[in-house]
Amino acid sequence: MRQSNRLKQGGRIERSRRLTFTFNGNSYEGYAGDTLASALLANGVDIVNRSFKYSRPRGIVAAGAEEPNAVVQLGSSEPSQVPNVRATQQALYEGLSARSTNGWPNVQRDLMGLIGKLGGKMMPPGFYYKTFMAPASMWLTYERYIRKSAGLGRSPGESDPDIYDHLNRHCDVLVIGAGPAGLTSALVAARSGARVIVCDEQEEMGGSLLASHQALDERPAADWLSDVLAEMEANANVTLLARTTANGYHDHNFVTLHERRTEHLADTAPMVNGRRQARSRLHRVRAGRVIMATGAHERPLVYAGNDIPGNFLAGAISTYIRRYAVVPGNKLVLSTANDDGYRAALDWLDAGREVVAVADARQAPDGALVEAVRSRGVRIIDGAAVIEAHGENRVSSVRVAPIDAAAFRISGEIETLKCDTVASSGGFSPVIHLASHTGSRPSWNDDIIGFIPSLPKGMLAAGSAQGLHELGAVLRDGAAVGAAAVRDLALDAAEVEVPQVASLHESAAMALFQVPHDKPTLRAPKQFVDLQNDVTAAAIELATREGFESIEHVKRYTAMGFGTDQGKLGNINGMAIAARCLGRTIPEVGTTVFRPNYTPVTFGAIVGRHCRELFDPERYTALHQWHVENGAEFEEVGQWKRPWYFPRTAKGKRETMHEAVARECLAVREGVGILDASTLGKIDIQGPDAREFLGRVYTNKWAKLPVGRVRYGLMCKDDGMVMDDGTTSCLAEDHFLMTTSTGGAAAVLEWLELWHQTEWPELDLTMSSVTDHWATMTVTGPKARDLLAELTDIDLDRDAFRFMDWREGKVAGVPARVFRISFTGELAYEINVQARAAMHVWKALFAHGEKYDLTPYGTETMHVLRAEKGFIIAGQDTDGSVTPEDLGMQWAVGYDKPFSWIGKRALTRPDTVRKDRKQLVGLRPKDASVVLEEGAQIVLDPQHAIPMPMVGHVTSSYYSPTLESGFALAVVKGGHERMGETVYLPMADGKVHEAEIVSTIFVDPKGERQNV
Amino acid sequence: MSDIKSDLNPGTVNTYDACPGADIAQESPLAWSYLNSGAPAPGPSSRIVMREQAARDHLILRGGAIVIDEAVRQVLGINLPARPQQLTLCDDGVSSLQWLSPDEWLLIVPFGQAYNIELELRAALGDASVAISEVSGGQTLLELSGDADALQQLLMKSVIYDTHPQHFPPGKGVTTVFAKTSLILRRPDDSRWELVVRRSFADYVYRWLLDAGDEFAIGVIRDGAQQGASA
Incomplete structure (x- = not known):
């Protein structure tokens, strides 16, 4: 059968370019310019699918986006599979391969069809809900078979070979739809000097003009069309986007357009000059005015x-x-x-x-x-x-x-x-979807027998989209709306001569939706409303009889308007039927709400370039290359990639994480280790009121911190809960350097700016982020001083450079600020140098560090060491519900500071002074080999019937090679008063761990080691 | 407050020449990127060329416009760009001053000059409360040049800000969203765009530009990452 339905002449196809394609494994021929649907019809293919629920044979019904049946699975190879493509919207290309999405084993001989025929009467709306209700445990089994027999396309089983793009666009006027109304409005806007984008979902621009009988200015419509398109193409301020669907209208005239750039060419995007091109693009358009010239859909x-x-x-x-x-x-x-x-x-x-x-x-x-x-x-x-x-x-x-x-x-x-x-x-329904996307409800208009859009601010509708019908009127309306749009934007509207179209005498249309049958609806043969979801007029009538009166409920009960066509064809008919059954008018019944997207968008276009290695930014320190070259395993901390641990390989055997961390911990406790701490947030604060400001944003006192000294500070939110901590150094009388946690850096700076700008603008100070400017290297361990002394001109004498001092001087020939602060409990120097020289300094430290067995360590060892000392990590040991007092850190709270500080008042609320609040304590498992699970719940009586009263949970837990035991930090109700008590941690596998509540400081309780 | 002051830093603010000397090996934020992602050399089909200008010092000035204006006129011989989003280029072809926010400017000067310029500005500012923070190690300048249409397309793929010539003429600069990070985008003249990128995000931005610029055969000119700043 060779294109038996193809006429000898006419059409906009290229007869010189024959294309072969396959559908359900059969080979056919078509022409360039065909859609898959037109080519199938040309070849006399009647059945294109099996219906969703009754498995009835279905053929092509429509020629555009509203097509409910010809929904195909596209792609000749596994990676190029695309589900749910409307054959009416898919251009034909050489080698196109498509299959029906439904029909098992095939559309011609369908096993399910028998069930549909026999079971038709037995499958009322809510059939699945009603039939497969019990037993609930069987639903997963039912579901597999239901999905096999009823369902749309499938996703590819292999990775997509194509690439996709996002494009941010801005314009004065976005015209959606390049039919007669869209084109005249775009023409006016373009001639008025506006920046214009015109998009149209079809292969060619022109809309109804592409198939029109009518003459424009006594010329064929196609001639006028090509003139207008040529003029706009030549205008640098106009962007024409064919094959581009406006899929979503969002707040503030932000519109997402889906452009299919190569879908008409091949399965996967062909290369251009040996380079890959994006298969689809998502245009993110911010428009001054949006003109919705989307036309109308015919109702069957x-x-x-x-x-x-x-x-x-x-x-x-x-x-x-x-x-x-x-x-x-x-x-x-x-x-x-x-x-x-x-x-x-x-x-x-x-x-x-x-x-x-x-x-x-x-x-x-x-x-x-x-x-x-x-x-x-x-x-x-x-x-x-x-x-x-x-x-x-x-x-x-x-x-x-x-x-x-x-x-x-x-x-x-x-x-x-x-x-x-x-x-x-049955008439025409304006395509009002986009106007409804932000929540505007359309209104029924009896004159046009359809819903007309309620327009959000900044949107205008032109032509058939607002119910106009006659071609001449549509053209004139487009021009008027285009002029209105540019005048809104304070431009002078250019004059455009609208082509003259002969007016035809028309007899009035009649409102007809469901046609009566000689049998009542419930007994008549099936009268379909929504073909894609197999919703019949009888189903809607039954739904109304069962008490579903709201159209939203009818929709969900019957599934009317779901699927790829989203009710484009059937919804108005369905509402009219519901109205008839309920004895109401259509406006009383109303309409369901349209949501983005108008037609399905491929995931690729939504994702764009934000995938694979560009899925999310990876932040690197200046020392990243060294870490990679030295075999670091990395941990993600926010977007930072931080070394987690540095496994060594000895005799061909690579250390496990546990082994590496144990080695690194002991190196710091007994020798010297080094950590890349560059990711810490750093904020440079300058100004005469900087000190006062610190006193208000931190819980502790800053009035007397001398130049050259460093202090630990705790920051609360205004609810009194700890948000971040860090050290701040006094660089000069009016100059401080604040550090924050790695993850909290941006949020803390924003928080401080907020308080400065909105609450205390009178304070004279400013802040700047210097996080990336300084690279920070922590050299720590008993041998840290010996190592550093080899490389610096700073006097490291224990009395000249005390714990919590900072000094300036050269390290490895590079100007540095060195801070004697400790997050390990050992002697520690944090060396800060300009990031550009970080690698030089780091390598110099290692060159001199060999004899000390200088050991690089990562975040895991850092966590163990700090937890052994009871140092908290904001966000791990706190969760936004922990006060400084809960942490036992009253020493870091300046209750008597003269000016109130953020969080102070909240600390006197009845809830924050409760004795049984969860408080931070140490836990020592009775079995030293046990490492408790972080997050494990703590109970006092493991014999208690489930549910047991839970009194707290583990926040940090590690194995300590120093203690040769597992240990943990935890929050326990009234924990500070429970020292020495035994608590229990029942695990999911039935085991119950025992642990003793102890001090949070496990190593060196007097803090002598950091003061040496 | 005498107990607060110390010999360590007698001034009200700390000024410290932290610039590593020219004899010190230094690395631009892209040193790792060149190694890891490569740097395709510009070819005849390249419509876009990317080049890092690493040999620059960067300073953030924060304070009142009027006093800063007087100081920069005295020290740099230019007026302060006081209009929002304004970028002023200096005659040396290297230095520039850019409005960032109502009390914040970015000053870019040749490599190694940040400390002296800070001292000169502080001298000119006298008692005025103006903060000067050096951020040279924390950011870098990427320059994009080439075919205007290709540049426009590349920027449209990357930033949400409107880069149409009518909306983004030379002499303008903004802080904007770039892919999933943010950066400063500026247009010194008709033929070039500049991105001021934070060090830790530089690799991401670089990889993004190579990927998004592939269809324009983007090429990279390397001045040498190792000596980079000491050029």
């Missing part, structure tokens, strides 16, 4: 058997004939409630095929199009409609009857007509 009529292949939207018939030169059948019956439907009959006749009859629901229609069809000898049956289509895999006949729409009944004799194609038109 709801009649029995309206899902049998061969049932089409009337407009789709015209599009296939005029744009693709494909006539998808031989004998047509048209069922319409308006004049526009007649265009399909005219096109059908022009294609040389037979129009059996037109059933027009109206009495005595006399519009120009009606008369044109009548004059060609076609039988027009007034006041009638197709009430039922018959056929197995293709329509073979229809039943036509006079109807009384108001009384919802058949009003005369039913006759049967032989045909293979039914076209129906």
Whole structure:
């Protein structure tokens, strides 16, 4: 069968470029310019899918985004699989390979179809909820089979070979839709000097003009179209984006556009000049004004058997004939409630095929199009409609009857007509989705028999999107809206001559949604409302009878409007049916809310370039290369990559983490170790009021910290809970260097700026981040002084350079600030040098450190060492609900400071002075080999019935090679008063660990080692 | 407050020449990146060229515009860029001064001059309360040049700010979101864009630019990462 439905001439296809493609394994031919849908129709492929629930054979219905059935799985190889592509929106390319998304084992012979046929009556709405309710444990089993038989496409099982982009765009006017309204509005905006973006979801711009009969200024519509596009293309301020769908309208005129750049070319993006190009792009557009020129979707009529292949939207018939030169059948019956439907009959006749009859629901229609069809000898049956289509895999006949729409009944004799194609038109629904995305509710308009958009601020609607219909009016409206948009932006609107279009006499459309049948809806053959989700008129009626009155509930109960088409075709009909059943009007029933995205967007486009090694920033210190070269394992601390531990390999055996950490710990306790501490946050604070400011943001006192000294500080939020800690050094009378935790750096600076700018602007000081400027190396251990002495001109004498002093001088020839502070409890010097020279200094330390066995250590060893000393880590031992007093750090709280400080008042609240608050304590497992789990819950009575009263949890837990035992920090209710008590930690595996509550300081309780 | 002051630092602020000498091996923030990610040499098809200007010192000035304006006119011979987002270039072709926020400016000067300029500015400022913080080790300057359209596209892929010539003329600079980090984006003249990048994020930005710039055959000119700053 070689394109048996292709007309000899016409259409916008390139007949010189034949393309071969496969569908469900069969090979076919089409032309460049075809969509997959038009090519399938040209080849006479009737069945493109099996329906979701009843597994009925389905064919192509529409020609655009609203297509519910022709949803395919694309891709000839596993990595290039794309699920749920609308065949009507997929351009044909050489070698395209597509399969139906539903149908098992295949669409022609479907096993589930039998069940659908037998079970149709047994599968009412809520079928799955009702049938597979019990037993609940079986749901996972049911689900697997339900998903196998009903479902859409599948995701690829291999990594996507393509790349994707985001593009941030800004414009004065974004025009969505390049049909007649969009183009005239864009033309006005462009000529007015605005920066304009025009996007359109189709392969070609032009919208309805691409298939229009009508002449613009007595020329073919296509001529006017190419002139306008050429003018805009030549304008540097205009960006034309075809194959680009505006998928989401977000607050403040932020619109996301999905551009398919190579989907019309091949499975995966072809290379350009040997380089990869992005397959899809997500344009993130910030627009001054958005013009929604999205047109309208035709509504089908709801009649029995309206899902049998061969049932089409009337407009789709015209599009296939005029744009693709494909006539998808031989004998047509048209069922319409308006004049526009007649265009399909005219096109059908022009294609040389037979129009059996037109059933027009109206009495005595006399519009120009009606008369044109009548004059060609076609039988027009007034006041009638197709009430039922018959056929197995293709329509073979229809039943036509006079109807009384108001009384919802058949009003005369039913006759049967032989045909293979039914076209129906129930009217047009403006495409208002984008206007609804930010929550605006559309309103019903009786004149146009449809919902019109309620426009968010900054958005305008033009043409059919706001219910206009006649081409001339649509063109004029576009120009007027374009002018309004640029005037909003304080530009002068340019004059544009709108092309003249002959006006046709039109007889009024009639509101018709569901067509009455000779049987009541619940007993009639299935009348489909939502083809993709197999929702019938009977299902909606049943839902209303079962008490679902809100349209949102009806939607969820019946699944109407779910899936890839999101109710584009069926929703209005469904609402009208619900309204009829409930005895209400459509505006009373209202509409469901549209949400982004308008059509599915590939994950690749959403992700863009933010994937793989660019998924998230990785922050490196100036010493990163050394760490990599020396075999460090890395830990992520915020976005920083910090060395976690440095496993050594001896005799071909690599240390485990446990072995490496034990070795590193002992090196620091007994020799000398070195840590890259560059990630600590550092804030340079200058100004006469810097000292006063520190006193207000820290809990402790700063009034008397002398130049040359360093002090530990604790910072609370205004709720009295610890947020961060660190040391701050007095560099000069009005000059301090604050350090923060690695993870807290940005938040602390923001917090301080907030308090300075909003609460105490009178304080004269400023802050700047110098985190990245200084590289910090901690040299620590009993031999730290000996090592450093070899490299510095600073006097390291224990009395000249005491614990908590800082000094300036050269280290390895580089100007440095050295801080004698300790996070390990050992003698420690934190050497700060400009990051540019960090590697030089670090390598010099190692050159001299060999004889001391200078040992690099990472964050894990740092954690063990600090925990042995009971030093907290904000965010690990605190969680935003811990006060300084809970930590036992009253020594770091200046209760009597003259000016109140952040968090002070909160510390006197009844809740913060409770005796049974969770307080930080040490835990010593009774079994030294046990390392308690961080997060493990603590109980007092392990015999208590579950649920046991929990009194706290472990916050930090490690094995200490110094203690030769596991140890932990924990918060325990009233813990400070429980020293020496035994507590229990029941584990998930049934074991119960015993531990003793002890001081948080496990090593060197008097702090002598750091003071040597 | 005599117990607070010490001989260590008699002034109200600490000024310390922390610049490593020219004899010290120094590394730009991209030293690791060049090694790890490579640096494709610009070729005939390269529409964009990236070049790090490592041999610069960076200072942050914070305080009142009027006093800072007087000081920079005296010391640098330029007016303070007082308009938001303004970037002023100095005659030496290297130095620049950029508005960052209502009381904050970025001063970029040739390598090794930060300390002397800080002293001169402090002398000119007298008692005025102005903070000067050196951040030379903490950030670097990346320069992008080449085909205007390609540059525009590359920036659109990377920053959310509007870089259209009408909206971003030469002499403008902003702090903006770049991919998933932030940086300072500035346009010294028609043909170049400059990114001021924090050291710890420099590798991410570099890899991003190589990746996003691939379709424009982006090339990298290296002045030599090792001697970098001492050039």
